[in-house]
Amino acid sequence: MALDDQKSIFTFVGTRPDRPDGLDKVTGRARFGADAHAPGMLHGAILRSPHAHARIVKIDASKAEALKDVKAVVTRADFAEVPFEPGLEGEFWNVLENVMAGEKTLYDGHAVAAVAATSALAARDALKLIEVEYEVLPHVTDVDKAMEADAPVIREGAADYSVPEGMHPNVVRYHESGHGDVEAGFAEADLVVEDSFVTEATHQGYIEPHACLGSLGTDGKGELWCTTQGHWIAQKTCAALLGIETSQLRVTASEIGGGFGGKTTVFIEPVALALSRKANRPVKLVMNRSEVFRATGPTSSASMDIKIGMKKDGTITAAEGTFRLQGGAFPGAPGDMTAMCAFAPYNLTNVRQVGYDVMANRPKQAAYRAPGAPMGAFAVESVLDELCNQLGLDPVDMRLKNAAAEGSKASYGPTYERIGLVETLEAAKAHPHYSAPLKPGQGRGISCGFWFNHGGETSVSLALSEDGSAQVMVGTPDIGGSRASMALMAAEILGIPYENIRVTIADTASLGYNDVSHGSRVTYASGLATIKAAKHAVEKLCERAAAKWGIPVDAVKWENGCAVPSGPNAGDFDPLPLADITADMGATGGPISGHFEATPEGAGVSFGTHIVDAEVDPETGKTSVTRYTVIQDAGKAIHPTYVEGQYQGGAAQGIGWALNEEYIYGEDGRLQNSIFLDYRIPVASDLPMIDTVIVEVPNPGHPFGVRGVGETGIVPPLAAIANAVSNAAGVRMRQLPMSPPRILAALKDK
Amino acid sequence: MSKLHVTTTVNGDEVEYLCDPRETLLDCLRDKLNLTGAKEGCGTGDCGACSVTVDGRLVCSCLMLGVEAEGKQIETVEGIADGDVLHPLQKKFIEYAALQCGICTPGILVAAKSLLEKNPDPTEEEARYWLAGNLCRCTGYDKIIRAVMDTAAELREAS
Numbered sequence: 028m029a030l031d032d033q034k035s036i037f038t039f040v041g042t043r044p045d046r047p048d049g050l051d052k053v054t055g056r057a058r059f060g061a062d063a064h065a066p067g068m069l070h071g072a073i074l075r076s077p078h079a080h081a082r083i084v085k086i087d088a089s090k091a092e093a094l095k096d097v098k099a100v101v102t103r104a105d106f107a108e109v110p111f112e113p114g115l116e117g118e119f120w121n122v123l124e125n126v127m128a129g130e131k132t133l134y135d136g137h138a139v140a141a142v143a144a145t146s147a148l149a150a151r152d153a154l155k156l157i158e159v160e161y162e163v164l165p166h167v168t169d170v171d172k173a174m175e176a177d178a179p180v181i182r183e184g185a186a187d188y189s190v191p192e193g194m195h196p197n198v199v200r201y202h203e204s205g206h207g208d209v210e211a212g213f214a215e216a217d218l219v220v221e222d223s224f225v226t227e228a229t230h231q232g233y234i235e236p237h238a239c240l241g242s243l244g245t246d247g248k249g250e251l252w253c254t255t256q257g258h259w260i261a262q263k264t265c266a267a268l269l270g271i272e273t274s275q276l277r278v279t280a281s282e283i284g285g286g287f288g289g290k291t292t293v294f295i296e297p298v299a300l301a302l303s304r305k306a307n308r309p310v311k312l313v314m315n316r317s318e319v320f321r322a323t324g325p326t327s328s329a330s331m332d333i334k335i336g337m338k339k340d341g342t343i344t345a346a347e348g349t350f351r352l353q354g355g356a357f358p359g360a361p362g363d364m365t366a367m368c369a370f371a372p373y374n375l376t377n378v379r380q381v382g383y384d385v386m387a388n389r390p391k392q393a394a395y396r397a398p399g400a401p402m403g404a405f406a407v408e409s410v411l412d413e414l415c416n417q418l419g420l421d422p423v424d425m426r427l428k429n430a431a432a433e434g435s436k437a438s439y440g441p442t443y444e445r446i447g448l449v450e451t452l453e454a455a456k457a458h459p460h461y462s463a464p465l466k467p468g469q470g471r472g473i474s475c476g477f478w479f480n481h482g483g484e485t486s487v488s489l490a491l492s493e494d495g496s497a498q499v500m501v502g503t504p505d506i507g508g509s510r511a512s513m514a515l516m517a518a519e520i521l522g523i524p525y526e527n528i529r530v531t532i533a534d535t536a537s538l539g540y541n542d543v544s545h546g547s548r549v550t551y552a553s554g555l556a557t558i559k560a561a562k563h564a565v566e567k568l569c570e571r572a573a574a575k576w577g578i579p580v581d582a583v584k585w586e587n588g589c590a591v592p593s594g595p596n597a598g599d600f601d602p603l604p605l606a607d608i609t610a611d612m613g614a615t616g617g618p619i620s621g622h623f624e625a626t627p628e629g630a631g632v633s634f635g636t637h638i639v640d641a642e643v644d645p646e647t648g649k650t651s652v653t654r655y656t657v658i659q660d661a662g663k664a665i666h667p668t669y670v671e672g673q674y675q676g677g678a679a680q681g682i683g684w685a686l687n688e689e690y691i692y693g694e695d696g697r698l699q700n701s702i703f704l705d706y707r708i709p710v711a712s713d714l715p716m717i718d719t720v721i722v723e724v725p726n727p728g729h730p731f732g733v734r735g736v737g738e739t740g741i742v743p744p745l746a747a748i749a750n751a752v753s754n755a756a757g758v759r760m761r762q763l764p765m766s767p768p769r770i771l772a773a774l775k776d777k
Numbered sequence: 778m779s780k781l782h783v784t785t786t787v788n789g790d791e792v793e794y795l796c797d798p799r800e801t802l803l804d805c806l807r808d809k810l811n812l813t814g815a816k817e818g819c820g821t822g823d824c825g826a827c828s829v830t831v832d833g834r835l836v837c838s839c840l841m842l843g844v845e846a847e848g849k850q851i852e853t854v855e856g857i858a859d860g861d862v863l864h865p866l867q868k869k870f871i872e873y874a875a876l877q878c879g880i881c882t883p884g885i886l887v888a889a890k891s892l893l894e895k896n897p898d899p900t901e902e903e904a905r906y907w908l909a910g911n912l913c914r915c916t917g918y919d920k921i922i923r924a925v926m927d928t929a930a931e932l933r934e935a936s
Contacts, residue, residue, distance in 0.1 A: 045872065054858055054863075057879055059813075061807075062807075148800070234878075234881050234912055235816065282878075284879070316818065316824075671874075671920075672874055672877050675916060676917050679914075679916070702823060711906075714919075
């Protein structure tokens with residue numbers, strides 16, 4: 028999208044006002060997924076498979092159905108028939124199969140039946156009376172083993188057209204890209220380092236479990252309240268899985284207690300609706316934490332091989348990577364994304380990358396903040412660190428020497444427009460952290476990171492009130508303060524105070540289709556649409572002023588919240604404030620609103636550089652992160668405090684992934700750590716303050732220069748921390764998480 | 778299973794409810810008293826989103842039974858503000874953007890208030906260890922700790 032009038036001087040944008048929903052969120056008033064009630068409401072509960080892989084021989088729910096408190100039991104037969112197609116073409120089938128098992132259960136925790144009863148306790152009790160006969164099948168949970176010739180087949184026919192002949196049926200998608208001649212490049216190198224890396228699956232770890240309240244009548248009309256990153260995708264998917272018309276299901280997004288990609292699909296929502304349809308009453312369904320771990324969106328585990336050649340001066344001559352990602356019992360592991368992002372920060376003459384999407388008996392992976400990118404960055408940036416160590420190069424200088432810039436051909440194909448990687452590296456070099464002395468036992472790590480960012484389908488409406496205030500209706504759930512950035516952008520265009528703007532997350536019946544709050548797209552895409560909707564309203568305000576003054580509309584301009592006569596009419600009339608125009612809008616032509624809808628495509632890619640100091644205790648193997656600095660290009664920070672928050676949150680999740688978090692499966696294929704005590708995310712005493720530097724290299728694709736900031740922050744930490752730990756311990760760490768037992772083993776083998 | 782009658786005091790108001798002996802205090806607060814500020818993040822006492830105080834002591838309400846509340850004084854996030862005047866912690870949390878999604882905020886506010894009542898001058902390390910039972914996945918704790926420390930300083934100056 029060509030935008031000729033990019034703004035660079037701002038009144039509201041770049042300030043740090045209180046968020047509009049602050050009061051609700053500090054008083055307990057904000058209503059999240061589990062905070063809804065409805066008259067006549069029943070409570071649901073879901074029966075889950077204890078087996079990693081099993082054929083369902085028989086389900087007998089008669090004893091549960093006989094209980095007077097039980098009002099409905101559903102199994103797969105209570106959902107619509109959805110066609111099966113290979114790969115991601117049949118995603119509705121994949122989601123349905125994940126929401127409620129068909130012929131087989133495919134992972135520990137896979138749903139097989141559900142109950143609605145008069146209380147949550149009664150529903151849970153009833154589950155114990157449902158008898159399921161299983162024929163247990165061989166299972167596989169490891170990505171490398173799932174590709175071996177004798178691995179159990181999860182599902183025949185799941186592979187799409189991209190997979191070369193002769194691969195195991197568990198390999199379901201294949202990606203290959205690059206340019207140049209890598210063999211020639213390796214021949215030019217003074218040093219070639221080749222190594223293999225492994226990362227374990229982690230969970231997004233949002234503190235709010237999935238929760239919903241659904242009501243569906245036999246007339247095919249329904250209502251759904253749920254915690255989601257995108258209520259239109261929930262609407263579309265639930266309608267397909269229940270065989271009803273999309274528009275007949277109205278979905279309202281609750282406040283959302285974290286998502287990080289994990290709430291971009293549905294799990295319990297279609298089940299609540301199916302139960303409601305059968306019981307003819309509203310049904311509330313809330314997951315417990317163990318269900319969240321066992322049956323919702325972990326990220327992929329990965330196994331990766333990297334080979335990079337470098338000259339003595341630090342020039343990369345060739346780079347090659349193979350990335351095998353396990354995404355559970357369904358297609359979707361982002362091996363393609365890992366491959367495309369892994370070398371993206373560098374301007375390479377010769378590069379080749381291969382990505383595999385592999386199925387195993389684990390829950391269906393879901394997006395997690397820059398899905399696929401952190402693992403690839405860990406592998407690539409570890410090898411770069413090793414090359415720097417062996418060639419005696421400064422890690423920031425080496426990266427500056429190879430950094431991609433405007434006009435560079437990206438490793439994944441396109442040519443970059445204006446980007447800010449070099450600026451983040453220069454800021455890293457100038458930052459006091461980079462030159463601060465290290466204590467004995469400490470190591471420092473550097474890493475760059477890349478994420479594409481996304482536009483997506485977006486629709487925003489803005490309506491002015493008689494008193495001169497404005498309401499903005501957006502369709503992207505506010506997951507971290509986006510109401511504030513929308514209000515700032517609308518204020519900037521309308522010229523009225525931030526406080527006079529109310530931003531509402533509209534339900535699916537009140538606005539056109541909106542994509543999910545993902546891909547770091549909200550401030551970019553909903554922001555762009557808010558700006559355009561406000562400009563649309565300003566056009567109408569100018570028309571009313573022109574009519575009042577009896578001058579042509581192109582002789583009216585909008586300045587500081589007022590219509591002002593311009594050109595030959597300049598100074599003929601006093602400026603007309605917005606509130607004076609809206610005060611009598613009913614008599615001058617009716618309500619004044621603005622609207623904009625589009626699929627904006629100028630999201631603007633994003634880069635960051637992180638600096639980490641870590642200290643390793645050789646006695647216990649425990650790692651402490653002692654200092655952390657995030658430097659990232661935001662394009663333009665609309666509300667800098669919330670931009671900092673995104674940087675800090677991404678770093679903290681990366682620290683957890685690097686040092687402690689992992690899905691641990693037993694030989695029986697069951698998840699062994701499905702509560703927060705055993706799957707330990709970082710707590711306050713684990714972390715230092717996280718310093719941030721906001722670099723602003725405007726994105727040419729947004730009227731104010733915004734680049735999304737949500738995801739890139741989790742891309743560098745795995746590698747930066749691994750490099751810091753490797754440098755502190757004096758041994759290269761090739762597997763994440765670097766938990767104390769792995770550190771001790773690495774020190775022992777040194 | 779027959780239900781038990783409980784009389785207790787929540788945020789200064791005397792309340793009554795009937796509960797199953799298996800129901801937690803959190804269930805009773807949320808489902809019987811409609812006080813949905815306390816959240817269930819884990820149900821195992823690991824996340825602190827359900828933090829309340831019982832007779833002045835900080836507890837995870839998911840680890841206490843509803844019947845155990847008989848005769849106790851319970852304080853929840855809904856009782857932190859003094860009428861329409863926010864508690865200084867609430868003001869600072871908004872000012873510092875010490876929340877992103879806000880699901881952990883009620884529990885963290887209850888826990889932080891409890892900290893400052895016991896220790897008006899905590900070190901950063903003491904604040905971090907006190908709040909180690911309250912998981913936040915969004916913020917990395919940086920702005921939370923800053924908001925708590927600044928509130929503590931402001932309250933000390935005011936007293």
